[in-house]
Each structure stands twice: as C-alpha cells, then as structure tokens.
Amino acid sequence: MVIAIGFEGSANKLGIGIIRDDDILSNIRHTYITPPGKGFLPRETACHHRQHILTTLRDVLQEAGLTLSDVDVICYTKGPGMGAPLTSVVLVARCISQLYNKPMVAVNHCIGHIEMGRLITRAKDPTVLYVSGGNTQVIAYSRKRYRIFGETIDIAVGNCLDRFARLLKLSNNPSPGYNIEQLAKEGKKFAPLPYTVKGMDVSFSGILSHIEERIPKWLKSEEYTSADLCFSLQETLFSMLIEITERAMAHTGSQEVLIVGGVGCNVRLQEMTKQMCLDRKATLYATDERFCIDNGVMIAVTGLLQFNKSGHTPWGETTCVQRYRTDDVHVAWRD
Structure with a gap:
C-alpha cells in the first residue's frame, strides 16, 4: 500500500488530500472568498x-490519522493556474519533501480532475467535458495522451459565470456559479443571447460583452429580472458545451460522458447533458462539489498513478508552469 498526499492551489481553492491506494483518507479545502462584485487577484x-x-495540512493529517513520516510520496499541482498561488503551495511541498526525504510528483491540474472523476465514477473510457473557472475543454484519451477535441478560444465558462455574477453583485460565498445556479431556478423569461460555436470550439467573451452592454437597461426597464438573466445565460452556455461534447462523442464512438471541473457540479448542466446522453443511449458520469471543485485528493490520485508507473519527478523539474496543456502530458498509466 502506498500513501500519497496531494497539494492543490492553482486558483482560489487551497486543497490538501491524502489517499492510500484508491482509498480516500482525508480531503480538506479552504476557499479564498472575496466581497460581492470583486474577483480574486494572484x-x-x-x-x-x-x-x-499549515493549519490545513495539520487538519488533513489528523483526519487521516497519519504523520508526514507515514506518507510515501508528495504530489503537487505544477499547472496550469495562477503563478503566485501555485508557487506558494509548491514551496511548502518542496520543504516537506526535503525535511522528510520524500519523493515528489508534479501533476497537471486538468488531468487531476479527469483521474479523480474516473476513480469516483468508475467510468472506463469517457468523453470528458472539463469545465472550470480557468479551463473549458472537451477531451478524449487516445494513444497515451488526453487529446483536446474542442475548447474555449477566449475565456473559460467558469470565468464567464464569475464575471457575470460580479455584474449582478452576487455573493462569492460559497461561489458565484452556485449562486447563479440557485437564482436561475426562479427565472421564467428567456433572453436571447449570442450562441458562439466555431467548429469544435466555443467563445464566451462576446456573450459577456453583450450582457454587460444591455444589463443596466434590461434591469431598469424590468424587461428581464436578474433571475431571468441567470437562467438565460446558463441555458445558452450549457447548450454550446453539450453541442461540442456530442460532436466529439460521435467522432470517437464513445458511449460515456464524464463531467469534471468546478462548473461540473452544476445540476442544470448535468440534467442537460444527461438528456443528450439518453438520446444517444449513452451514460453520464458526474460527481458532486466534493470532487468536482479543486481539491487535494485529485492531485494525490493522479500523482500516485504517475508514481507507480513512472516514478518520481526529478528535483530540478519540481517547478510551476502557468500554461500547462492537458495534451502535453504522457499518460503512461493508461493502456
């Protein structure tokens, strides 16, 4: 049995998790929450x-009933993500590695989400819809790589939702996307918005600009309520994502869809994707906020897969990279 600890800090979630082989022993997250109308800076x-x-690390070890001496391998997020948060976390991971003479494994954040989802849902070879605050990609595995079939050409879907929430001055607690999801349930009138699918790629910045220009007039005239706009934005964005996901499924012949990333715990997105899967006689796999949102266990899971197959990351390569593509990683642990 191998025990791995994972450190995640690529954005505003600080997560540390511990696994023993496939058993999750502890998974604790601490989120940086800013005032309504404001985002988070690096x-x-x-x-x-x-x-x-350090307090999160202490709590994780207590919950798992372990000490750092019990840990066999230290895994951390190499990227992609925000430079300063990534660096602040890897410094702690490197210190622990030296103090306790433990090997380190550098993990791609995006692949961390995928492998976490595969472990929890037991999906075999799914088409992956990866949707988060910093990334939006449709992915499928082929020949030792996670291949990107389509992605955003500007901002991520989670970023679009976050910035829209700021326009409405919605709370960032627990997250802007969650509060949009709840408000959207009260929406009754659909506001037509730009629908921007370009081949297998999507674009969200134009939709955001369109709303930003019109939102004062819409709300002042009461043509649409805030709930109507939340509802309309979700339906439009999610329809775009499902279109390119279905197209990727048709290309690969896949009968499984796995939704990962922070936006993936949106129940409405799961409902819409499930309907598409039912039409194709396919299966949808998704998880809840414990595993969709950035967390330390997803880094531990992927790091352990890498460690068991390829060993540790050389010390000189235990750095951070803000732009680290999903398809840059050699996936040695999959057949």
Whole structure:
C-alpha cells in the first residue's frame, strides 16, 4: 500500500488530500472568498494560501490519522493556474519533501480532475467535458495522451459565470456559479443571447460583452429580472458545451460522458447533458462539489498513478508552469 498526499492551489481553492491506494483518507479545502462584485487577484490569493496551508495540512493529517513520516510520496499541482498561488503551495511541498526525504510528483491540474472523476465514477473510457473557472475543454484519451477535441478560444465558462455574477453583485460565498445556479431556478423569461460555436470550439467573451452592454437597461426597464438573466445565460452556455461534447462523442464512438471541473457540479448542466446522453443511449458520469471543485485528493490520485508507473519527478523539474496543456502530458498509466 502506498500513501500519497496531494497539494492543490492553482486558483482560489487551497486543497490538501491524502489517499492510500484508491482509498480516500482525508480531503480538506479552504476557499479564498472575496466581497460581492470583486474577483480574486494572484497576490492576495497567494497570501490566503500561505496563511492557511499549515493549519490545513495539520487538519488533513489528523483526519487521516497519519504523520508526514507515514506518507510515501508528495504530489503537487505544477499547472496550469495562477503563478503566485501555485508557487506558494509548491514551496511548502518542496520543504516537506526535503525535511522528510520524500519523493515528489508534479501533476497537471486538468488531468487531476479527469483521474479523480474516473476513480469516483468508475467510468472506463469517457468523453470528458472539463469545465472550470480557468479551463473549458472537451477531451478524449487516445494513444497515451488526453487529446483536446474542442475548447474555449477566449475565456473559460467558469470565468464567464464569475464575471457575470460580479455584474449582478452576487455573493462569492460559497461561489458565484452556485449562486447563479440557485437564482436561475426562479427565472421564467428567456433572453436571447449570442450562441458562439466555431467548429469544435466555443467563445464566451462576446456573450459577456453583450450582457454587460444591455444589463443596466434590461434591469431598469424590468424587461428581464436578474433571475431571468441567470437562467438565460446558463441555458445558452450549457447548450454550446453539450453541442461540442456530442460532436466529439460521435467522432470517437464513445458511449460515456464524464463531467469534471468546478462548473461540473452544476445540476442544470448535468440534467442537460444527461438528456443528450439518453438520446444517444449513452451514460453520464458526474460527481458532486466534493470532487468536482479543486481539491487535494485529485492531485494525490493522479500523482500516485504517475508514481507507480513512472516514478518520481526529478528535483530540478519540481517547478510551476502557468500554461500547462492537458495534451502535453504522457499518460503512461493508461493502456
């Protein structure tokens, strides 16, 4: 049995998790929450991570009933993500590695989401819809790589939702996307919005600009309520994502869809994707906020897969990279 600890801090979630082979022993997350109408900046986010990482580490070890001496391998997020938060976390991981003489494994954040989803749902070879605050991709595995079939050409879907929430001054607690999802349930009138699918790729910045220009007039005239706009935005964005996911399924012949990433715990997105899967006689796999949202266990899971197959990451390569493509990684652990 091998015990792995995973450190995640690529954005505003600081997560640390521990696994023993496939058993999750502990998974604790601390989120940096900003005031309504404001996003999170790299420097302040890194400060949050530095303030909370040692207490989070202590709590994770207590919950798992372990000490750092019991851990066999230290896994951390190499990228993609925000530079300052990534660096603040890897410094702690590197210190622990030296203090306790433990090997390190550098993990791609995006693949961490995929392998976490595969472990929890037991999906075999799914088409992956990866939707988060920093990434939007449709992915399928082929010949030792996770191949990107389609993606956003500008901002990620989660970023679009976050920025829209700021326009409405919605709370960032627990997350802007969650509060949009709840408000959308009250929406009754659909506001036509740009639908921008370009081949296998999607674009969200134009939709956001369209709303930003019109939102003062819409709300002042009461043509649409805030709930109507939340409802309309979700339906439009999610329809675009499902279109390119279905197209990728048709190309690969896949009969499984796995939704991962922070936006993946949106129940409406899961409902819409499930309907598409039913039409194709396919199966939808999804998880809840414990595993969709950035967390340390997903890094531990993927790091352990890498470690068991390829060994540790050389010390000189235990760095961070803000732009680290999903298809850059050699997936040695899959057949």
